[in-house]
Amino acid sequence: MTTASTPADVARAEEARATDGAPRTGSSLGYLRHAAGKLGGALVSLFAVLVTSFFLFRIIPGDPVKAMTHGIPTSAEQLATLRRQFGLDLPLWQQFVDYCAKALGGDLGTSFQFRAPVGELIAEKLPATLLLTGVAVVIYSALGLWLGTRSAWRHGGLGDRLNTGIALTLWSVPSFWLGLLLIIVFSVGMGPIPGLFPTGGMESGTGETGFAHVLDVAHHLVLPVVTLVAVGYAQTLLVMRSSLLDEMGGDYLTTARAKGLRDDDVRRRHAVPNALLPTVTMIFINLGHVAAGSILVETVFSWPGLGGLFYQALSVPDLPLVQGLFVVFAGAMILMNLIADLLYPLLDPRVGR
Amino acid sequence: MTSTEPTAPSGTTASSGTTPATESSPATAPGKKKPPPATASTPATKSSLTWARRRSTVARFWASYRTRRAGLLGLAGLALIALLALTAPWTVGADVQSVTQAPGTALEPPSAEFPLGTDQFGRSLLGLLIWGARISLLVGLLAAVLSVAIGTLVGIIAGHYGGWFSTVVMRITDWFLVMPTLVLAIVLATVMSRSMWTVVLAIGVTSWPTTARLVRAQTIAVESRPYIERATALGGGHGHVMGRHVLPNVMPLVLAQTTLGISTAILTEATLAFLGLGDPTVVSWGGMLQDARDAGAVSSGHWWYLAPPGIAIALVALAFTLCGRAVESVLNPKLGVSR
DSSP states (O other): OTGGGSHHHHHHHHHHHHHHHHHHHSOHHHHHHHHHHHHHHHHHHHHHHHHHHHHHHHTOSSOHHHHHTTTSOOOHHHHHHHHHHTTTTSOHHHHHHHHHHHHHTTOOOBOTTTOSBHHHHHHHHHHHHHHHHHHHHHHHHHHHHHHHHHHHHTTTSHHHHHHHHHHHHHHTSOHHHHHHHHIIIIIIIBTTBOOOSOSSSSOOOSOOOHHHHHHHHHHHHHHHHHHHHHHHHHHHHHHHHHHHHHHHTOHHHHHHHHTTOOHHHIIIIIIHHHHHHHHHHHHHHHHHHHHHHHHHHHHHTTOSSHHHHHHHHHHTTOHHHHHHHHHHHHHHHHHHHHHHHHHHHHHOTTSOO | OTTTOTTOOOTHHHHHHHHHHHTTGGGTHHHHHSOOTHHHHSOOOHHHHHHHHHHHHHHHHHHHHTTOHHHHHHHHHHHHHHHHHHTHHHHTOGGGGOSTTOSSOTTOOOOSSSTTOBOTTOOBHHHHHHHHHHHHHHHHHHHHHHHHHHHHHHHHHHHHHOHHHHHHHHHHHHHHHHSOHHHHHHHHHHHSOSSHHHHHHHHHTTSOHHHHHHHHHHHHHHHTSHHHHHHHHTTOOHHHIIIIIIHHHHHHHHHHHHHHHHHHHHHHHHHHHHTTOSOTTSOOHHHHHHHHHHTTTTTTTOHHHHHHHHHHHHHHHHHHHHHHHHHHHHHOHHHHHHO
């Protein structure tokens, strides 16, 4: 997500998408115009994110250099040297120009706290977040689609009311609380339930390799994924349910039934594909959201990902790192929105012409 | 939940999400145009006509709301919780927060004296839970009102003026819509000083774009009606049209948005408090969870400390969601059928 959020990569990805999508749809010029508009919008958004991230973090109270040297006796000259080193002594506009120029080249500055390039830190933590959120999004999208379809097809029935009720209840639960509760019940162990799962982290660190390592990571993955899925699947369910309900009044379904198709086929081959359209968009947007949304789950489960890093960076405050992560989180959102926007006309010929 | 989600997608889907909302106006529009016939025989003043009309609108709304069982359940839950929160000064008293005059010893399990046990300072958890309802509800309410107020203002202005101005405003709105709301709220809460108002502000200014989009669509729909043309022909200015004609018509939508927004705001408030970004001087449910974690309630398995605040948050958020969905389906009959 980091690399893909740079404009060049977005442009490349977009180019590939446009060229393989256009011939199939026939009206390639219309699609290209649509795509170019969306791409331009995304670039403007990305620039706005850079501007915000820069100015927002300049107004954080507290001197980052003082925070960095907290507890270490430092002379005034040493403080000045550090300021110069991080470019904090330059005028604001110059800092901003430097920042933008570097960010476009992929350089997000140096972390105060870890004394390492922000880009490197983020790249190091990115796989863990991608693994966690990727697994969670796949599971809750599938779950939401399946339950949403069932709910809508038999709407008003007991199953529907139960489904919606449970989903809404879980949606109202704070994710970090659910995570803590799961740790108490399934990791620490409660009553007859022994500690089944590890309390946190991504691996035991006992040096397994190969398949044993994969199993170990999967074992650590269970509780955070369960937390994210429980809190998140309601959204997919409700969108799928209401968009399928919108389709269910359609005349084409009556036609399909009149042709003598079984109820199952009407649902699977006719209603669901149409109802999927808004839901697919939803899933992409969720992908963008969930990276930022996992801040709490990662903090609670000490998962070594971007969310945990964000929490660490906030407490210092480690300006360049917070800034970099903010750009990455927002960039991920913009990218996913862009993909959804570009995909939509390909899936639904009625849109964007 | 579909069209009113804080994370509602922008662009293509947002426009499809707003179409049902524009149809919610017939619920109020007929009431606006023809006054009740009863007033025709008696000489009535303008204000009594207005009030009769409002009363009948409310009555019609309630008659429809009453048929929604989930909505009634949510309303009953809210009434109970609001009662508990409002009477807290007499039932538990403000000194329940006091660390120095705590009645019990640290981390007692539930007992007859302390039905939910005590925290690490020896304070009664039940008392704290009831007292915490005040701040959670207050912050949720204020933040949702702020957010919806900003959204309504932006939406009406963008919808009324149109043109390049509207394009720029909606561009900014779209940009806010793709911002990771929670991250932005966390950053804002970090940047500003720790107080309740900071939390209200951080939630309010990050969560308004959905409302703005919905209100703008509704404004455009209302302004295409003939009576707006009549008002302008009679010399009504921008302020008159926006204030007297558009605003009353978007109010139902705003009401539904506020109710749904409160549950999100309460969850966000709890999240910020849990991250230590809330007001440290007052007790809130999120703050209690943070205290519980700090006290090692997780590793020592003190579930009685951890469970109640979370359940309270979930119940209040659920109650507001149920009410909001019911209000939404009353105002938007098409949605009502499908839900």
